[in-house]
Amino acid sequence: MSKTDLAVADGLVVGIYYTLTIDNEVVDSNRKGGKPLVYLAGTNSIVAGLEKALVGKVKNDHVEVSISPEEGYGEHNEAAVETVPRSAFPENAPIEVGSRFIASDEAGNQIPTLVTAVDGDDITVDHNHPLAGQTLNFDITIAGVREATEEEQQHGHVHGPGGHEH
Ligand code: ZN
Numbered sequence: 001m002s003k004t005d006l007a008v009a010d011g012l013v014v015g016i017y018y019t020l021t022i023d024n025e026v027v028d029s030n031r032k033g034g035k036p037l038v039y040l041a042g043t044n045s046i047v048a049g050l051e052k053a054l055v056g057k058v059k060n061d062h063v064e065v066s067i068s069p070e071e072g073y074g075e076h077n078e079a080a081v082e083t084v085p086r087s088a089f090p091e092n093a094p095i096e097v098g099s100r101f102i103a104s105d106e107a108g109n110q111i112p113t114l115v116t117a118v119d120g121d122d123i124t125v126d127h128n129h130p131l132a133g134q135t136l137n138f139d140i141t142i143a144g145v146r147e148a149t150e151e152e153q154q155h156g157h158v159h160g161p162g163g164h165e166h
Contacts, residue, residue: 006145008054010042013158015143016054022134036143038162040152047072050138057142067136076133086121095123103127 008014015036019029030037039045041055049071053063069075089095101113117124149159157164 021137073129080127
C-alpha cells in the first residue's frame with residue numbers, strides 16, 4: 001500500500017474539505033479556493049461524530065454525515081447561562097444583545113461568550129458553543145492522509161500548512 005492510500009486512523013494527519021449545513025443553510029465551508037482543514041486524528045480536535053465518521057476513509061473519499069448535538073457541540077446547557085456585572089467586561093467593550101466575546105478561564109481555556117440580554121449593569125451571557133443544540137450535517141471530501149511526524153505526535157497537533165506554525 002502506497003502512502004497515498006493511508007486510511008484515516010488515530011495518529012495520522014488528515015486533511016478535509018468540508019461543508020457544514022444546519023437546517024438546510026450552509027454555515028461554514030472551506031471548499032471555495034480554501035486549503036484543507038488538517039487535524040491529527042484521535043486528539044478530539046474535531047467533533048466526535050465527525051472524527052468517527054471519517055475513520056477508515058482514504059484520499060478523495062466523499063462522506064455525508066448527520067451528527068447529533070451529543071456527538072457535535074453538545075446540547076444547549078442552561079447552566080452555562082449567567083448574569084454578570086458590566087464591570088466583568090473590558091472597559092469600552094461594545095456590550096449589546098448579540099455581542100460575542102472570547103473569555104478565558106483560569107486554565108487558559110477559551111470560553112465563547114454571547115450577550116443575550118442587557119438590563120442596566122446586569123449582563124446576561126451564554127457560554128454555550130454557538131452550535132450547541134444543533135444537528136450538524138457535514139459533507140466531506142478527504143483531501144489527504146499522511147503519517148504524523150514524531151514532533152507532531154509529541155505535541156498532539158499538526159504542524160505546517162493549515163496547522164501550528166511554531
Ligand atoms: Zn507543535
